[in-house]
Amino acid sequence: MTDTPTIQVLDVHKRFGSLEVLKGVSFAVHRGNVVSMIGASGSGKSTLLRCINHLEVPTAGDILIDGESLCWHVDAGGNRKPRPLSQINRIRRDLGIVFQQFNLWPHMTVLGNVIEAPQRVRGMSRKAAVELGQACLKRVHLGDKADEYPARLSGGQQQRVAIARALAMQPKVMLFDEPTSSLDPELTDEVLAVMRELADDGTTMIVVTHEIGFARDVSDQVMFLHNGLIEEQGPPAQIFGAPRSERLRQFVSKRLQ
Amino acid sequence: MTDSLREFFDLAIFWEYRTVLLRGLAVNFYVFFAASALALSVGLGAALLRNSRLRGLRWIGTLHVEVFRNAPEYVMIVWVHFVLPLLIGLLLHSRFEFNPFVSAMIALGFVYSGYFAETFRAGIEAIPMAHLEAARSLGMGEGLILRRIILPQVVRRMLPESINQFISLFKATTIVYLIAVPDLMYQVSMITQERMRPLPLYTGAALTYFAIVLIGGSSLRVLADRWRARILA
Numbered sequence: 001m002t003d004t005p006t007i008q009v010l011d012v013h014k015r016f017g018s019l020e021v022l023k024g025v026s027f028a029v030h031r032g033n034v035v036s037m038i039g040a041s042g043s044g045k046s047t048l049l050r051c052i053n054h055l056e057v058p059t060a061g062d063i064l065i066d067g068e069s070l071c072w073h074v075d076a077g078g079n080r081k082p083r084p085l086s087q088i089n090r091i092r093r094d095l096g097i098v099f100q101q102f103n104l105w106p107h108m109t110v111l112g113n114v115i116e117a118p119q120r121v122r123g124m125s126r127k128a129a130v131e132l133g134q135a136c137l138k139r140v141h142l143g144d145k146a147d148e149y150p151a152r153l154s155g156g157q158q159q160r161v162a163i164a165r166a167l168a169m170q171p172k173v174m175l176f177d178e179p180t181s182s183l184d185p186e187l188t189d190e191v192l193a194v195m196r197e198l199a200d201d202g203t204t205m206i207v208v209t210h211e212i213g214f215a216r217d218v219s220d221q222v223m224f225l226h227n228g229l230i231e232e233q234g235p236p237a238q239i240f241g242a243p244r245s246e247r248l249r250q251f252v253s254k255r256l257q
Numbered sequence: 258m259t260d261s262l263r264e265f266f267d268l269a270i271f272w273e274y275r276t277v278l279l280r281g282l283a284v285n286f287y288v289f290f291a292a293s294a295l296a297l298s299v300g301l302g303a304a305l306l307r308n309s310r311l312r313g314l315r316w317i318g319t320l321h322v323e324v325f326r327n328a329p330e331y332v333m334i335v336w337v338h339f340v341l342p343l344l345i346g347l348l349l350h351s352r353f354e355f356n357p358f359v360s361a362m363i364a365l366g367f368v369y370s371g372y373f374a375e376t377f378r379a380g381i382e383a384i385p386m387a388h389l390e391a392a393r394s395l396g397m398g399e400g401l402i403l404r405r406i407i408l409p410q411v412v413r414r415m416l417p418e419s420i421n422q423f424i425s426l427f428k429a430t431t432i433v434y435l436i437a438v439p440d441l442m443y444q445v446s447m448i449t450q451e452r453m454r455p456l457p458l459y460t461g462a463a464l465t466y467f468a469i470v471l472i473g474g475s476s477l478r479v480l481a482d483r484w485r486a487r488i489l490a
Contacts, residue, residue, distance in 0.1 A: 055393065055394060089398055099387060104391075105410075106410070107413060116395075121397055
């Protein structure tokens with residue numbers, strides 16, 4: 001076992017027209033670690049997370065998944081070319097992402113949502129996929145909701161199904177894009193509880209969040225983004241206990257009140 | 258006056274010819290199902306073209322919709338049956354003709370593909386991009402996403418509108434007798450020429466079509482509502 005990081009982000013830039021959202025971000029996430037990204041709206045943290053799943057294509061820089069480039073590949077002639085979609089899809093299977101708006105498919109049952117990709121992307125048999133799907137639903141405490149349609153579940157339950165759907169691909173890393181931002185406070189806790197359990201089980205996670213408490217208690221590393229750059233990063237004790245930058249200090253004190 | 262009224266309501270003659278009339282009605286259904294299949298597949302193709310990233314393809318899709326949606330069914334049937342074979346014959350340097358059934362299917366199929374393309378397009382555009390992102394993030398390819406995520410939702414969303422289009426298409430199958438497709442109307446006009454009793458025959462035909470559209474349409478609507486209610490909150 002080498003110490004190749006699970007995720008390596010190398011000087012990633014992202015530009016939308018004249019607006020540069022990411023201005024050169026680099027960091028690494030090691031196996032079993034939980035990294036939280038915090039920062040004000042518009043700091044680029046969601047865009048960065050979406051780049052890691054190639055839902056946004058970085059304008060410059062690269063992302064390595066277990067040492068393999070997500071953005072580029074070297075063809076038979078030895079030339080560096082943008083990676084074709086089919087290969088990106090192969091790498092994506094190992095990157096689970098949970099969105100702010102759950103994005104469950106309304107025409108499929110809860111179990112249908114969870115087993116779709118294992119069955120049709122990984123090529124598992126239906127029986128094996130159902131077994132796996134039910135195990136994933138149990139992990140998010142929704143073992144009894146397999147046959148419901150998403151519309152009949154609460155937001156918190158839907159988000160937990162979305163987590164189970166991502167888990168069912170048995171990804172190397174779970175990416176969370178503000179997973180509780182569209183939930184009522186009482187539903188936020190049930191989702192955060194599931195995420196804590198995943199972290200305790202040793203799941204590699206990158207979490208974009210406004211939940212300072214979660215970032216402080218669960219993360220190994222916290223990154224504070226500002227204006228498309230990592231302004232400060234470190235273990236939670238340092239970020240929340242002894243922030244160096246004035247901006248982070250203000251950000252933290254406003255949210256811990 | 259009362260005699261003619263009695264004749265009007267006396268549908269015995271309609272009943273007398275029931276086998277041949279049923280055979281005619283079966284032809285209406287043949288044309289309907291064949292044209293529906295063509296309209297749905299060509300319509301889906303045109304809708305995908307209109308949603309394409311390439312401007313040239315979008316333009317072809319738009320042209321398709323505008324041409325066929327604005328063409329009267331009768332004119333299309335006559336044109337496909339009498340003019341199109343001449344053009345194909347010129348290209349092939351030989352005589353060419355369509356079986357009337359094939360002409361009817363092509364003409365109605367293409368006219369309704371224009372309508373279905375718009376329904377498909379509205380259905381596709383109503384699906385949140387985020388559903389597709391969720392699928393992409395799990396490594397699903399574009400073909401799989403179309404088949405498993407987009408189309409099943411589009412079909413549910415477009416059901417109410419497409420039931421109306423199927424009804425229009427079914428009604429339009431009654432003009433195929435103009436190019437001698439032996440449907441119910443064709444049989445009725447043949448019998449009329451022989452027996453000179455247009456009132457009960459055409460009234461019987463009208464009642465038959467009316468009953469089919471009423472019963473077929475409303476039961477499809479009930480089924481569609483049940484199916485949709487379960488899924489769309």
